[in-house]
Amino acid sequence: MVLDVALGVAGVTVGVAVVAVRTVHRVTAPVTRLLWHPPLVPTRFHPATVVADLARTGGADREELRRRAEVLLDAWVPALVATLIERLDLTQLVEDNVDLDQIVSTVDLDAAVARVDIDAAVARVDLDGAVSLVDLDAVVARVDIDAIVDRLDLDAVAARLDVDAVVARADFDAVIDRIDLDAVAAKLDVDAVVARADLDAVIERIDIVGIIGEVLDVIDLPAIIRDSTGSMASETVRGVRMTGINADDALGRIVDRALFRRRHPDASGAPQ
């Protein structure tokens, strides 16, 4: 309340003062103008002109003094500051008085990183020593490999791979020993594989004529054809022969029965 009253009084006082000054100024303006520029006096002797000349001279002196002061400061300030800093624990001072988090939050780190020569920095790092300190197992255990693989451009990676060199270094025997080929084969869709195979190309590569020649050499096909056409060209001959054999057997059985004898094993090759 007291403060409000005081403020109100002050406001009123200021208002009154302003009004009073304006009134005085309005009243005294002609007089003031007459004093600064008195009539009948040469212009260079007007008080206004004299004051203006004094002001110009004083400004030039002030500029000269400022320049000399800067020279003095440039010479003395570094020496003084160095002397002061030697006596101060700046780190402690910063830690005690500066909010580093707030400062860092205002820094544009992205822009800073963009200006850093990372290649040069990496070249200076002892990566082997650093890696030897890392617990890679623990790191790998925390890695989301699926997410990484999803982001990988495997096609591009595969295009850069020197597959021949990789294959040359692989120990395929050891790999095959560890593979359950039976299980793999059981899962194979052989029909699909065969459907995709270019059998015509495969057949073109096979020496069918050579294979047939070897087979014919082994089975002696001409002899078989000769035998077949020479002895059993017709079904009729075959039927007559089989009928004769069966008749022989039947007649032999009748005679054996009539003579009360067991059938002789040499009598016929028919299965007993």
Added chain:
Amino acid sequence: MTGPEISPVPREARPYQGHSAGLVTRIVANTIDALVVAAMVGGTYLGLVAFTFLLDPRTFVWPSGHFLLGLTTALFLATVYLALGWWLLGRSYGDHVMGLRVVDRRGRRLGPLRALLRAAFCVFFPIGLFWCLVSPERRSIQDVVLWTRVVYDWIARPGASQRKTLLGEAPMALGPAATSEPREPVPEHDGDRTRSRYRREDLEQSPDPAEQ
């Protein structure tokens, strides 16, 4: 020859191959041979007639048949025909049609002398064939006397280029101990054709008196 055995013989006939043929088959084969001989006699007669006609066509008269001469010719031709067939091919045409083969006791083709003797025996004593009906080993009189056999063999001309063993048959032992013993076929290579044979030990058990 090496490699798998591929037999041209039908499956149902394979068990009979190499076994003695029975009376019916042999009668049919002999009938066919008789027809062949009859055709030969007829051809010879017609050839003589044509030759006579060509010599003097004007005085040609159809010659009357002479029974005794014809019979003699027929018997002679039959003997020569059968002997040549059994000697050179192991079979006559009738045997070929019925799938038979005449072999000696070792399963080989007959020699010329034995083939001729057997041919003459069969031609002049055909009734001897019927002995195979009562013979336990299906042998005719001719077979018993000349130590031969007639076997089923549907393979045409095996080893026709030389005289060799076709079927390793057992020797003609008359005793029951040697003949009643069951034999099992064993595969064996003879250098020309893989055939089902009998054990060779059987051949060596009994000496062949005909060759001593």
